[in-house]
Amino acid sequence: MEKLANKYNKIRxxxxxxxxxxxxxxxxxxxxxxxxxxxDKIDYSSPKEYEIGGIIVTGVKYLDQDVLxxxxxxxxxxxxxxxxxxxxxxxxxxxxxGLFSDVQIKASKIIENRIFLEIxxxxxxxxxxxxxxxxxxxxxxxxxxxxxxxxGNQITDNILANTKLSVKNYFIDKGFYNVDxxxxxxxxxxxxxxxxxxxxxxxxKRVKIKNIRFHGNTDxxxxxxxxxxxxAGFWKVHFKNSPFNDSKLRRKxxxxxxKTWYNIFKTSKYVxxxxxxxxKKVLEKYNERGYRDARILKDSLSVNPDGTLNLDIFIEEGxxxxxxxxxxxxxxxxxxxxxxxxxxxxxxxxxxxxLLDEKLFVSEISLSSLxxxxxxxxxxxxxxxxAVENDSIDIEMRMQEGxxxxxxxxxxxxxxxxxxxxxxxxxxxxxxxxxxxxxIIRTQRELAQLxxxxxxxxxxxxxxxxATSTVDLEYIVExxxxxxxxxxxxxxxxxxxxxxxxxxxxxxxRNIFNKSAxxxxxxxxxxxxxxxxxxxxxYYQSYSATFIEPWLGGKKPNSLSVSVxxxxxxxxxxxxxxxxxxxxxxGASVGIGRRLKWPDDFFTLYNEIAYxxxxxxxxxxxxxxxPFSSGQSNSISFKTILTRSSTDQPIYPxxxxxxxxxxQLTPPWSLMNDKDYTTISDVExxxxxxxxxxKLSGQWFTNIVDKxxxxxxxxxxxxxxxxxxxxxxxxxxxxxxxxxxxxxxxxGKETIALRGYENSSITPTDGGNIYDKFVLEMxxxxxxxxxxxxxxxxFVEGGNSWSSGSRFSPFNIYRSAGVGxxxxxxxxxxxxxxxxxxxxxxxxxxxxxxxxxHFIIGQSF
Numbered sequence: 001m002e003k004l005a006n007k008y009n010k011i012r013x014x015x016x017x018x019x020x021x022x023x024x025x026x027x028x029x030x031x032x033x034x035x036x037x038x039x040d041k042i043d044y045s046s047p048k049e050y051e052i053g054g055i056i057v058t059g060v061k062y063l064d065q066d067v068l069x070x071x072x073x074x075x076x077x078x079x080x081x082x083x084x085x086x087x088x089x090x091x092x093x094x095x096x097x098g099l100f101s102d103v104q105i106k107a108s109k110i111i112e113n114r115i116f117l118e119i120x121x122x123x124x125x126x127x128x129x130x131x132x133x134x135x136x137x138x139x140x141x142x143x144x145x146x147x148x149x150x151x152g153n154q155i156t157d158n159i160l161a162n163t164k165l166s167v168k169n170y171f172i173d174k175g176f177y178n179v180d181x182x183x184x185x186x187x188x189x190x191x192x193x194x195x196x197x198x199x200x201x202x203x204x205k206r207v208k209i210k211n212i213r214f215h216g217n218t219d220x221x222x223x224x225x226x227x228x229x230x231x232a233g234f235w236k237v238h239f240k241n242s243p244f245n246d247s248k249l250r251r252k253x254x255x256x257x258x259k260t261w262y263n264i265f266k267t268s269k270y271v272x273x274x275x276x277x278x279x280k281k282v283l284e285k286y287n288e289r290g291y292r293d294a295r296i297l298k299d300s301l302s303v304n305p306d307g308t309l310n311l312d313i314f315i316e317e318g319x320x321x322x323x324x325x326x327x328x329x330x331x332x333x334x335x336x337x338x339x340x341x342x343x344x345x346x347x348x349x350x351x352x353x354x355l356l357d358e359k360l361f362v363s364e365i366s367l368s369s370l371x372x373x374x375x376x377x378x379x380x381x382x383x384x385x386x387a388v389e390n391d392s393i394d395i396e397m398r399m400q401e402g403x404x405x406x407x408x409x410x411x412x413x414x415x416x417x418x419x420x421x422x423x424x425x426x427x428x429x430x431x432x433x434x435x436x437x438x439x440i441i442r443t444q445r446e447l448a449q450l451x452x453x454x455x456x457x458x459x460x461x462x463x464x465x466x467a468t469s470t471v472d473l474e475y476i477v478e479x480x481x482x483x484x485x486x487x488x489x490x491x492x493x494x495x496x497x498x499x500x501x502x503x504x505x506x507x508x509x510r511n512i513f514n515k516s517a518x519x520x521x522x523x524x525x526x527x528x529x530x531x532x533x534x535x536x537x538x539y540y541q542s543y544s545a546t547f548i549e550p551w552l553g554g555k556k557p558n559s560l561s562v563s564v565x566x567x568x569x570x571x572x573x574x575x576x577x578x579x580x581x582x583x584x585x586x587g588a589s590v591g592i593g594r595r596l597k598w599p600d601d602f603f604t605l606y607n608e609i610a611y612x613x614x615x616x617x618x619x620x621x622x623x624x625x626x627p628f629s630s631g632q633s634n635s636i637s638f639k640t641i642l643t644r645s646s647t648d649q650p651i652y653p654x655x656x657x658x659x660x661x662x663x664q665l666t667p668p669w670s671l672m673n674d675k676d677y678t679t680i681s682d683v684e685x686x687x688x689x690x691x692x693x694x695k696l697s698g699q700w701f702t703n704i705v706d707k708x709x710x711x712x713x714x715x716x717x718x719x720x721x722x723x724x725x726x727x728x729x730x731x732x733x734x735x736x737x738x739x740x741x742x743x744x745x746x747x748g749k750e751t752i753a754l755r756g757y758e759n760s761s762i763t764p765t766d767g768g769n770i771y772d773k774f775v776l777e778m779x780x781x782x783x784x785x786x787x788x789x790x791x792x793x794x795f796v797e798g799g800n801s802w803s804s805g806s807r808f809s810p811f812n813i814y815r816s817a818g819v820g821x822x823x824x825x826x827x828x829x830x831x832x833x834x835x836x837x838x839x840x841x842x843x844x845x846x847x848x849x850x851x852x853x854h855f856i857i858g859q860s861f
Contacts, residue, residue, distance in 0.1 A: 047081045049079055049082075050110070051077060052074060052076050052077060052079075052080060053115060053116045054076060055074055055116075055117045056116075058118055059120050059121040059123065068119065071094060072119060073089070073090060073093065074086065091104075098124075098156040099123065099154055100121045101123070103121055104121075123193060125154070125155050125185070125194055126195075127149060127150070127151055127152065127154075127195065128151060128188040128194040128195065128196055129188070129197075130198070130199060131196070133201065134201040142170065143167055143170055143199075146166050147167065147199075149197070155197070164181045167181045167199065171201070174203075174206070174271075175207055175267065175271065176206050177207045178203075178204040178205070179201065179202065179203050180201070181200070182200045183197060183200075184198045207269070207270070207308065208259040208309070209258050209259055209270055209311055210258070210308035210309060211258065212313070213311070214249050215315065216297070217246070218317055244289075244317075248285075249285070252281045252285050253275075253281070254281060255275070255277065256278045259308065279296050283295065284354065286317065287354065289320070289352070290350040291317050291319070291321075292351060292353060293319060294316065294318050295316050295318070296314065296315055296316075297316050298314050319391055320351075321350075321388075321393050322348055322392055323345055323347060323348070323351055323392075324348075325395075326340060326347075326396075327395075328340070329397065331397075333371070334370075342367060343359055343367060351393055364441070368381060372435070372437035373439075375405055375434030375435045376402060376403075376404055377435045377462070378403065378469075379400070379402055380399070380400040380402070381400075383395050383398075384398055402466075405434070405435045405470060406432060406433065406435065407432065407434075407435060407472075408431060408470040408472050409431060409473070410424075410431055410472075410473050410475070413477070414476050415477050417506065417524055418479065418523075418526070419508075419525055419526075422452075422525060423447065426443065427443050427475065435462075435471055440460055444458050444460065444475075447475070447477060452506055452526075453478060454478045454480045455651070456786075458478075460473060461476065480786035483502075483503060483506070483521075484826065485502060498535055499533070500533050500534075501530065501532040502531045503530045503531075504529045504530070506523045506524060506526055507521065507522065507527040508522040509525070509549075510525060527547070527548065528546070528548040528550075530544075532545075538570055539570055542566070542567045542568075543566050544564065544565035544566075546563040547561070547563070548560070548562075552592075556594070557594065557595045558592065558593065559593040560590075561590070562589070562591075563588065564587070564588045565586070566585070566587075568582060568583075568584050570582045571618075571620060579620075581617055582618075582619055584614075584617075585613070587612035587613070589608050589609065589610035591609075593606035600644075602645060605642055606640070606643070607641075608638070609639075610635075610637050612637075614634075614635070614689075615632050616629060616632070627685070628681075628682040633689050633730075634688050634689065635666060636688075638666075639663070639664040640663055640664075641661070642660070642662070643658070643660045644659045645657075645658045652781055652789055652791060654703040657700045657701065658698070658699045659698045660695070660696070660697045661696050662693075662694070662695045663692065664692070665693070666689060667690065668690055668722040669688040669690045670725065677725035678725050685727075689732075690721070691729040693717070693719050694717065694718045695718075696717075697713070700712045704778075707780060707781050708780050710776070710777070712777075714773070715772065715773050716771070716773075717734055717752070717771050718769070718770050719734070732749070732750065733750070733767045734749065734751075734763070734768040734770075734801050735749045736751070736752040736761075736771055736773075736801040738751075738759030738760065739753055749768075752801070754797065754798075755795070756814075756836030756837050757836075758847065758848045758852065761842050762800060762842065764802060764803040767803050768802065769804065770802045771799060772810050773799030774797060774798050775796075776795065777794070777797075779792070779793045786826070787825075787826065789822075790824075793820050793822065794820075796816070796817040797816055798815040798816065799814060800813045816836045816837060816838045816849075818837055820835065820836075820854075820856075821833060822856070832856035833855055833856065834853070834856065835853055836851075837851055837852070838850055
């Protein structure tokens with residue numbers, strides 16, 4: 001183990017020497033002419049000159065003999081000494097090719113002073129196949145990709161050495177420094193002069209980093225010294241809050257981690273290439289704190305008796321710098337005072353190059369964006385340090401504003417199915433407009449929201465023409481499958497519900513009668529047609545159809561939505577039974593949505609009118625109780641939804657938010673007639689349903705690092721009444737708990753998912769008319785391929801429902817936590833499974849909380 005730390009650093013350095021040793025190690029290298037047959041005229045004690053009368057090559061099958069003779073540099077007619085240097089050099093040159101296991105030069109005959117030579121060669125065996133032993137299948141596949149062994153190639157010492165080195169480096173990069181690689185050859189009886197290679201790998205244990213120690217970080221050295229003083233407690237607090245203590249610097253090493261019990265997301269290992277990048281991140285942290293001259297003097301590895309590593313990093317911090325004077329040169333559009341205020345960096349602020357670049361170039365509200373959003377495509381800004389005195393830095397901002405550029409042409413490439421007009425109507429950059437960077441970013445967001453294109457492949461190529469102060473914009477899209485076929489089964493309301501659904505997200509009604517447009521259905525106009533059927537057999541059936549036109553009339557983004565549905569629930573008994581009963585819910589709705597320009601154009605307003613009939617016939621449900629078992633209720637409602645959505649894409653959003661407030665209400669029938677609702681029957685009372693229903697929700701998406709996303713969600717719902725004598729509507733309330741697979745409104749109730757609890761278990765016996773719910777979810781993608789988007793998640797959430805406002809307690813919630821996975825398949829939509837653990841017991845339902853699995857089909861939590 002003493003040489004472990006040096007092995008990694010030296011293995012590549014001496015690779016060339018190792019290969020050279022293999023090439024020159026054969027003892028036959030120095031062989032001279034070997035007499036053959038009856039040739040006995042060679043006196044090795046007395047060299048003699050001969051003229052080469054002829055040269056032949058024997059023992060080769062796949063190589064050109066003339067080429068081999070040229071390599072030996074022996075020629076017919078050449079005068080040589082036997083024995084002599086020419087023969088030795090010829091053998092050396094042939095050995096250097098690495099193609100032979102034996103090289104001899106023989107004298108086949110001698111006639112007077114003419115000698116005839118035979119170059120006798122033994123070709124190295126060729127590879128017939130190879131196998132990799134001792135590793136996982138995935139690792140073996142990776143190794144095959146990096147060793148590049150090709151069937152039929154000769155097995156040379158060079159190939160064997162490179163193969164062994166490549167396998168070792170593969171495992172060294174994974175932290176296995178003690179890897180053993182053994183390569184053996186076995187003749188293949190099926191082929192002449194061919195061998196099978198067996199690559200046996202023993203990775204041994206991964207070598208972990210026990211300690212990562214920094215030296216030269218001032219706060220660390222001060223801390224060590226002050227701990228010896230009497231006020232050690234003060235310095236412990238000071239050091240903990242210091243930006244340059246060992247712990248905080250170690251966090252900047254993203255790939256090089258110290259072995260700790262809490263480090264579950266990154267394996268402790270040392271990989272030189274990763275460590276080089278991590279050292280840059282450490283220096284970036286110093287630079288952000290004003291230490292722009294900080295540098296790493298050296299680093300070293302040492303081995304502990306238990307086989308772990310110590311990594312020591314020696315830092316020279318340098319001086320801490322501050323911004324002093326920032327001046328502007330070349331600006332005519334905005335004054336220097338305005339630009340300084342917009343930049344937001346003041347005299348005396350800690351010098352931070354990263355922050356400066358962010359405010360000048362990177363951020364969506366950077367100073368560059370200020371100009372680029374106003375047409376200054378040819379704008380150029382160069383910050384120059386003009387003075388460094390003591391700890392202060394003066395910067396001069398040298399600007400070239402250039403002329404404003406206007407958009408000349410806008411084109412779209414890559415759309416093979418979606419019609420051009422569907423894309424063009426979402427584009428915010430129109431010919432003749434001033435160039436605007438923010439409009440381009442917004443256009444890409446709108447194209448991603450359509451759901452027809454791969455958001456990871458969306459791009460735009462500006463083609464500026466400084467001579468005319470114009471720019472052409474080419475938007476690049478790549479179609480992805482967007483239609484869905486849903487054939488699934490889910491568990492909801494203590495039953496298995498099967499679903500068959502067809503959703504066409506890019507439908508075209510105008511091409512229905514155009515036979516050539518059917519492929520297999522008319523597509524390309526951005527309309528949505530959804531057909532869905534669900535059943536549990538005798539208990540439940542549901543049929544629905546929805547059509548959405550996102551641009552009604554084709555001129556403005558005003559959407560039209562039309563839907564119809566019919567649900568049938570039964571008590572589950574045979575139709576001949578006295579206990580057989582049904583509840584049928586039939587409804588239709590028409591809605592109009594439009595984009596708003598105020599407060600900003602991320603807002604939309606949707607208004608809908610809906611009509612529903614609840615027809616109960618001897619229906620006594622064991623799951624939900626209704627005031628009557630036979631009768632008919634009618635509902636005419638108006639719904640309005642105000643939404644603001646700024647997410648960057650629909651499938652795996654990384655930033656942005658979605659806020660929504662909705663109100664659904666019916667006419668106050670009980671206040672419009674003279675009926676005495678304290679004495680009339682329930683059938684008469686609920687002939688016309690009345691209620692007002694309020695919902696608020698908010699979702700925030702925050703990109704933490706790389707593709708890791710934090711999702712925060714909060715929602716609230718309230719079902720109210722107009723008349724206490726009428727009471728709360730028996731329909732349209734909330735049931736909470738479980739996987740949410742009942743969200744298709746099985747029993748005239750809206751189901752709110754709460755993982756870690758059984759379905760509908762968090763619902764008061766007298767009905768849930770108020771609820772709230774809070775969710776924190778951390779997501780990380782495994783694959784963002786549009787053909788199968790897959791991500792894992794961990795969550796904590798809580799919620800509760802109440803029957804009345806007097807019982808409402810917003811933070812008296814049932815809590816849970818768990819993990820899950822989601823996959824979005826274009827043909828099937830969103831699928832997933834969650835495991836949740838409910839922490840709080842539910843009164844009267846001892847099995848409602850605890851460990852619960854939930855299956856997700858389509859709905860979101």
